Structure formats: C-alpha cells, structure tokens
Amino acid sequence: MSGPASTHTDPNPSSSHIMGVYSRPTLAFERGVGVRLYSTEGDEYLDCVAGIAVNGLGHAHPKLVQALKDQGEKLWHVSNIYRIPEQEALAARLCDETFADVVFFTNSGTEAIELALKAARKYHAKDAPERIDVITFEGAFHGRSYAAVNAGGNPAYLEGFGPRLPGYINLPFGDMEALKAAVGPTTAAVMLEPVQGEGGARAFSDQDLRAIRRLCDEAGALLIFDEIQCGMGRTGKLFACEWARVEPDIMTVAKALGGGFPVGACLATDKAASGMTVGTHGSTYGGNPLAMAVGLAAFNEVSKPETLEHVRQVAGYFSQQLSGLKDRYPDVIAEVRGKGLLIGLKLIPNNREFMALARDQRLLIAGGGENCVRLLPALIMTVDEAREVVEKLEAACRAARAQAAAPAGAAG
Ligand SMILES: Cc1ncc(COP(=O)(O)O)c(C=O)c1O
8 A cells, every 4th residue: 555654554553552453543643623633743634533423513622621621620420329410401402402301321322322222122121021122224333332233233243242132133224125024013123323324324215214213103113213423413403313304212322412522322202211210220420510511512512503504514515526526536436425424435445545545635534334434524614624625535536546557566
C-alpha cells in the first residue's frame, strides 16, 4: 500500500499493554475542536468519524464543556438508590420528544440493548412465557455483550464464544416475506436499526418500517428500534423513525446522547416496560449526575429545530456532491447510501485501503459492512467543511484509481 507510513495499521505493537481486539492505524490524537482533530504528531485532520457518531456536536463544544465543568464542581456521582434530579430532567426531555413514557439510563449502547432485550422478554413472561424470540436482520449491529452479539447475528462476532443463546433469529435484510413467516406465537420482539450503521449505512424503507410495525401489532410482538447510531439528529430528524412516522415500543439511544460522555438510554412505553419492576434491573453508574448534566446539554442542542434543519441542509449538499463523485469515479464508488449524515459509500477497492488513502489526505472516515466506508461527521459541520471533505475524498478516489492502474507489485 502506498502513502505515508505514519498512519498505517499497526495491529498491536509489542510494546502495547492494550488487549489486541482492534486493528488500529498508528495514529493518536491529543486535541479536538469542532470537526477537527489534532494528532500527537501535530497534524490536523478533518473528522468524519466523530467517535463513530458520538461527537454529534463536534469536539470541545463550549456548552458541553461548561456543563461538565459546572456539574463537576457540584456532584459527580450518587447511587441509583437515590433520586437523581438531573436524570429525571433528561428523561422528561426524552419522553416529551418521543413515544416513550419511561427511561432507564446506562453507560453504553450495549447496556441499553441488553435492557431492551430483557424488557421485551419480561413483558411477555407472565402471560406468554414461550415468547422469547427476538428477530433481527442481517447487517445488524447491537453491541458486544453476549446477548447483543447473539442478537446481531454476525458470525464473526460469535465464533469461539461457546454455544449461541437460544431465541435469536437473524433474517435477510429487509426480507418482508421471511419476516412474515418468522413472526409467530414465540416472538417476543422484532429489533432493528432504522438505518443500519456498522452494516454499511443501510436504511429500511419507510414502507417496510410501517409494515413491520403492523406485523408486530398483529402478532402481539414488541418492536424495538436501535437508534444508538442513527438517532440524536443524525438523519435530520431527532430520531430516524420519525421519517416513517413509526413509533416503536422500546428504543435504545446512546452515542451522541452524551456527546462524548458515556451515556446510553433505554426508552419504553409504560406498557412495554411493565415487566421491569423493582429489582429486575439496575446499574451502578448509569445516569449519574455528571453524565446527565452533559447529556441534558447535548440533548438541548441537538433537539433544536435549527440543528436538525442544518443537518438536512448539509446532508443534501453531501448527497448531491457524492453522487457527482460516484459518477466521476464509477471504478471506485459503487453506491452512495444512508440517510442524513449517516452516509455510506460502497466501494470497489478495499474499504480499509481506501480509509488509509483518506487518512493520507488528512481525512478520517469509518469502515462498514459490505465494503463500505461511512461518513459520520458532527452535526455542526458547515457546508464549507463538507466541501473540504468532498475534495479530500476526491483526492482519495484519484489515489485509489492510480493504485488500481499501477502494474502489480508497483504499489508499496
Ligand atoms: C446501532 C448500534 N447499536 C449498539 C451499539 C453498541 O453501543 P456501545 O458501543 O456504546 O456499547 C452500537 C455501537 O456502535 C451501534 O452502532
């Protein structure tokens, strides 16, 4: 592979004491401002990863910094055995803006998923204990706990970890006939990301989401939306399911909810949460005052109509420009997909190699399933910054084309 060696992959340098579960470029950052990151080497990068859709408001957003400082001087942590007013404030905001009646706060997306799965089974436990099946779709990613990898169904994440858990059914993406055949008297819930993230920025159609809602209602199954990546303004609505005007019974949120502070949430209707009575769940840290103060500040910013309108504008610009780029480089970009600022480019060259070429241009992009790269910029990215992203992507496309044209063995 060509390009400067400085950022290229170094799977696990022998000097590292970090468990080698990531294949990382040799790149580290010490500072971030808005959509820019500054490496320990002093280089400036344009960030279209945003901590994988976490830094929704960019790096070091003044309102989040202030909220963290103010709360940090008052109270960081108390146990959930006490009332936490900051938690009630953020829960009220989330319920005001969504279908939900109740919220449980977690430290991560995976924990929110774990609770969503528990709540769905518990909902049925009294009257229909046979309802334990959770149906998901290929390409799903719901986290890395044992239940979450079983729900996600990706064989690469299940291999070697012992027997699969019972009650998880993974269907081809968007196969409505398969879904109709699979939903039945043992179904507890159908769970999906309205726009798949890790699966490669793949959106369910509004029509399918509505049909899935109807199917669940007819079968007495719950519908769980995982909006951990596609929620919190990323698609230009506060939550992606709003585009289809479909409401779930349970929804998981995380990532941009804390803007970089680890916060997750499981939202539910009173009915769907009816099994979650005293003692059925808990968390030491989930929803502590420090997390909630930052979460509330982030939610207040992201949920502003002007923020969401801005996302739609910048997303429109990207959509137009990237389809032009695809037309100019059909040998590099096979498809532009996704929704809003959850953008996927399905590539012809290897996506990992393309990410390295983008890094050579000082542009950070994320990988994804089906040989995609994802662009997940902060929601505050301006059109001028988006233009810079497109220019850098074009340079990466040129480099990819040159690489492909070079005689075998010439790259290096
Ligand atoms: C859609 C979705 N669900 C769940 C998760 C897991 O969240 P976390 O890594 O915070 O545990 C992720 C993380 O990428 C995600 O994208």
